[in-house]
Amino acid sequence: MFKNMNYTIRMKIAIGYLLIICCLGITIAVVSERINTLHNEMEQIITRDLEIQNFITNIRYNVVSMETSQRGYLLTGRQAYLLPYQEGKSQWEANHNSLAALLDNNASALKELEAIKLTIQNWINTTGEPTIAMRANNDTEGIQTFYRNDPGKADIDKLRTQLEDMRLSHIDDTKSYILQLESRNRVVTLSLYILLFAVVIVSLLIVSFVSSSIVKTIRQVSSTIAGISVAKGDLSKRIHVKTNDEIKELAEATNALLVSLEAQSWITTRVAEIATMTQGLNNLEELGRSFLSRVAPMVGAPYGVFYIRGAKGSEPRMNKLAAYAESGDAEARASFRFGEGLIGQCAMDKRTYLLSAPDDYKAGIQSGTTELHPRNLLIVPIEYEGKVVAVVEFASLEPFTAQHLKLLESIEDYFGVTIDNVTGRMEVERLLSESQALTEELQTQTEELQAQSEELQMQQEEMRMTTEHLEEQNLFAAQKTRELEHAKSELEAYAEKLKQSAQYKSNFLANMSHELRTPLNSILILSQMLYENENKLLTEEEEGYARVIHSSGNDLLSLINDILDLSKIEAGKIALVMDDVNVTEIPEMMRMLFDPVADKKGITFRIELQHDIPSVVRTDGQRLQQILKNLLSNAFKFTESGTVTLKLHQADPAVVADKMPGSAPEELLAFSVVDTGIGIPRDKQDLIFGAFQQLDGNTNRVYGGTGLGLSICNELANLLGGCIVVESELHKGSSFTLYLPATHCAAIELEQASMQASASYSAPGRPFADVNVGDNATAADSPPISQSEPVKNAPAAASSGKDVSEETALFLGKRVLLVEDDERNIFAIDKALKNKGLEVVVARNGRECLDIVASDSDFDLVLMDIMMPIMDGFETTRALRADEAMHDKPIIALTAKAMKSDQESCLQAGASDYISKPIHMEQLFSLMRVWLTKQVGH
Numbered sequence: 001m002f003k004n005m006n007y008t009i010r011m012k013i014a015i016g017y018l019l020i021i022c023c024l025g026i027t028i029a030v031v032s033e034r035i036n037t038l039h040n041e042m043e044q045i046i047t048r049d050l051e052i053q054n055f056i057t058n059i060r061y062n063v064v065s066m067e068t069s070q071r072g073y074l075l076t077g078r079q080a081y082l083l084p085y086q087e088g089k090s091q092w093e094a095n096h097n098s099l100a101a102l103l104d105n106n107a108s109a110l111k112e113l114e115a116i117k118l119t120i121q122n123w124i125n126t127t128g129e130p131t132i133a134m135r136a137n138n139d140t141e142g143i144q145t146f147y148r149n150d151p152g153k154a155d156i157d158k159l160r161t162q163l164e165d166m167r168l169s170h171i172d173d174t175k176s177y178i179l180q181l182e183s184r185n186r187v188v189t190l191s192l193y194i195l196l197f198a199v200v201i202v203s204l205l206i207v208s209f210v211s212s213s214i215v216k217t218i219r220q221v222s223s224t225i226a227g228i229s230v231a232k233g234d235l236s237k238r239i240h241v242k243t244n245d246e247i248k249e250l251a252e253a254t255n256a257l258l259v260s261l262e263a264q265s266w267i268t269t270r271v272a273e274i275a276t277m278t279q280g281l282n283n284l285e286e287l288g289r290s291f292l293s294r295v296a297p298m299v300g301a302p303y304g305v306f307y308i309r310g311a312k313g314s315e316p317r318m319n320k321l322a323a324y325a326e327s328g329d330a331e332a333r334a335s336f337r338f339g340e341g342l343i344g345q346c347a348m349d350k351r352t353y354l355l356s357a358p359d360d361y362k363a364g365i366q367s368g369t370t371e372l373h374p375r376n377l378l379i380v381p382i383e384y385e386g387k388v389v390a391v392v393e394f395a396s397l398e399p400f401t402a403q404h405l406k407l408l409e410s411i412e413d414y415f416g417v418t419i420d421n422v423t424g425r426m427e428v429e430r431l432l433s434e435s436q437a438l439t440e441e442l443q444t445q446t447e448e449l450q451a452q453s454e455e456l457q458m459q460q461e462e463m464r465m466t467t468e469h470l471e472e473q474n475l476f477a478a479q480k481t482r483e484l485e486h487a488k489s490e491l492e493a494y495a496e497k498l499k500q501s502a503q504y505k506s507n508f509l510a511n512m513s514h515e516l517r518t519p520l521n522s523i524l525i526l527s528q529m530l531y532e533n534e535n536k537l538l539t540e541e542e543e544g545y546a547r548v549i550h551s552s553g554n555d556l557l558s559l560i561n562d563i564l565d566l567s568k569i570e571a572g573k574i575a576l577v578m579d580d581v582n583v584t585e586i587p588e589m590m591r592m593l594f595d596p597v598a599d600k601k602g603i604t605f606r607i608e609l610q611h612d613i614p615s616v617v618r619t620d621g622q623r624l625q626q627i628l629k630n631l632l633s634n635a636f637k638f639t640e641s642g643t644v645t646l647k648l649h650q651a652d653p654a655v656v657a658d659k660m661p662g663s664a665p666e667e668l669l670a671f672s673v674v675d676t677g678i679g680i681p682r683d684k685q686d687l688i689f690g691a692f693q694q695l696d697g698n699t700n701r702v703y704g705g706t707g708l709g710l711s712i713c714n715e716l717a718n719l720l721g722g723c724i725v726v727e728s729e730l731h732k733g734s735s736f737t738l739y740l741p742a743t744h745c746a747a748i749e750l751e752q753a754s755m756q757a758s759a760s761y762s763a764p765g766r767p768f769a770d771v772n773v774g775d776n777a778t779a780a781d782s783p784p785i786s787q788s789e790p791v792k793n794a795p796a797a798a799s800s801g802k803d804v805s806e807e808t809a810l811f812l813g814k815r816v817l818l819v820e821d822d823e824r825n826i827f828a829i830d831k832a833l834k835n836k837g838l839e840v841v842v843a844r845n846g847r848e849c850l851d852i853v854a855s856d857s858d859f860d861l862v863l864m865d866i867m868m869p870i871m872d873g874f875e876t877t878r879a880l881r882a883d884e885a886m887h888d889k890p891i892i893a894l895t896a897k898a899m900k901s902d903q904e905s906c907l908q909a910g911a912s913d914y915i916s917k918p919i920h921m922e923q924l925f926s927l928m929r930v931w932l933t934k935q936v937g938h
Helices: 009-076 079-102 107-136 140-149 151-230 246-277 284-298 341-349 402-466 468-532 540-571 585-601 621-637 653-659 709-719 746-762 804-811 823-835 846-855 873-882 901-909 921-937
Strands: 303-312 315-324 335-337 353-356 376-384 387-396 579-582 604-609 616-619 643-650 668-675 723-729 733-741 815-819 839-843 861-865 891-895 913-916
Touching (some): 009 151, 151 246, 246 284, 284 315, 284 387, 303 335, 303 341, 315 341, 315 387, 335 341, 341 353, 341 376, 402 468, 579 585, 579 621, 585 643, 621 709, 653 723, 653 733, 709 723, 709 733, 804 921, 823 839, 839 846, 861 873, 873 891, 873 901
Parallel strands (some): 604 643
Antiparallel strands (some): 353 376, 579 616, 723 733
């Protein structure tokens, strides 16, 4: 009969549990009785022990209360103090009787308790009552006599000892009884272990039986799962189990897992559909509309808006790109700032918002017959490389499910990349359309040219028909025209290359001038301060070192000027200032410059002036002096002994006919520099006029120099309408003759204008400044010549004739604001100014300058560097002039960039004056005296 019954797993497990529970019940029944017995005995012990301890404590408390109350009454005589005494007297006997009842089976304890009773009664009879009676009768003397012996103290001490002995004796009895209980408890525990072991054996047998019946059903489930696997992932299949047991629950859980996987498969399929939909789209609006039209139905949203990231100025915004089912009356807002509204906040926080729509939500879903209002909102950000590029809002009548949220989460992981790709394709298309427009424009121009060419050919054809005898000439002319057009195109291409080259060269040299002059400025200022040694802190030898540093700095400045001059000449950007030049003054100027050099080297310096030469010539006096200084410097450099002669004479007709054909000798003036130096080999006489070419250009050369001087002189001579002719013999000397027109002619003006026009065409942009460069004397014993350009309004003699005390009085205590970004220049100029008694405040850029002036504008003068980071000198100067406190203060501009337009730009920006780097401090002090004097006058 039992074999034919259909036992479920639950029933089998229940039968097993029932058997186990029966075994446990028998065990518990056996052990429970014994445990209850032990528990009751333990409770009796604990309760009896606590009661005994409480009664002992109460008796002690009653006695102490009586003693304390008795003493308080004796001291004060107040009846209120006797209340605890009366209460203790009445309560101690009750507590004693209760304690005796608990100890009725303990004779020794009753004996001790009886002794305690006698001691308390003795204290009451001999001490308590008599002393209270004495105090009641105001028998103070009797009380004092009583307490001289104080018999009650012995009773109280004896009582404390008796009570403590009784308490300890009771504790010992309790411990002994507890040990007996523990021994009996161990026996019960051992019995429990034996019963539990028997129960475990029975349980194992039951488990073995039940597990064998469960495995069969599990195999049925596993076979069904294997069938799903064989069906190539058909997630629509489900597991069916007929038994109504736990295996059925497992099947249901597996079916729930299949439902989850099927939902995930749905998400993956929809993501793939959206990815396929976005392929080939090249327009963001189309992408937004396609996205909304595809995704909105997927998430059950009948309304949606797509916002794309944009900007208004430097402020990022989210601008509406597309909408889904939007009506005109409830049109979505066109733009949000970051942090504005839920759209802006979503873009800023980069997180999804899921909200219930309020009752007054404006967006409505229009249909042909009615209008519905959404009840749920979902706002999702779309990111690309950590930046929110779009925000999508959906509105639905029904709540959005977790599956919808997972779908959007999967989409936003890649859709940001799609948006970036479409944006890139749109940019490419825009550039392509622009390129096509340019191509069409070029094609139109080409067609116009072709039409013009055809018209020209028709005209040529008509001319050939009317003038057949000129046909060959016309053909020849056409051939020449094509050749000229080809040559023209080549020249234009070459001119474009020259234009770019000149532009690169201009920018490089202008920036290089600034970078070289800035550190050179501090070298020259500090070295000058050192060799002047105003504080007498340096030795003569150290002063010599400083002079060598200063001289080397001047040589480096001369080299910079030479390179700039040569580059400006090659680029056609050097401007000539044509004026009448007194020829008779030139010898005296050269003598003042080179007599010290001649005396130092022991060379005779002669100047010969022919009497019939014109006294005035029209030329650029500065460039003429530059050429003569360079030629004389070279002559002294390469002459160790003998003479150096400067001759001013009429031009040699033979040389003029050879070197300057077409010029009349009487219209030319010759300047010859003749020396008895080392001479130049004939095969190298043409080489020396090349840039960076030197006679002894090897590494062991004797004479220094850069090889630029003669090249610059030759180019300047050509610009002035003349030339330089060299005659030399090795080891005997050389003669360099400069031929210049005695009068200014239109040809030179035309050539100069043509060169400037060509330069403006070939190299537009920032021209080189026409700075007042020094001569090319690079030898150590060349005369010192000022390297800085002239400063407007500066006196000719910086401080000659000035009283030092007057200068000190003028500078002392004056406040100067130095605006300079180069630490080396700050150090040098700051030291030089402070040595003159000036108070210096430093600002390292224009912004810092304005901050200083905003808090303190009490400055007498401002030194303003032009090229600075953050805010340059031009902008800073204009800002200072806009400040009422600084409107009339002198501002002297400092610059290291050798640009001709710098001076005009500085003055236009509001500078009072201008000085170029490297700065000569005496020149700067002279300029400061002028403006500080004007400031004092005002």
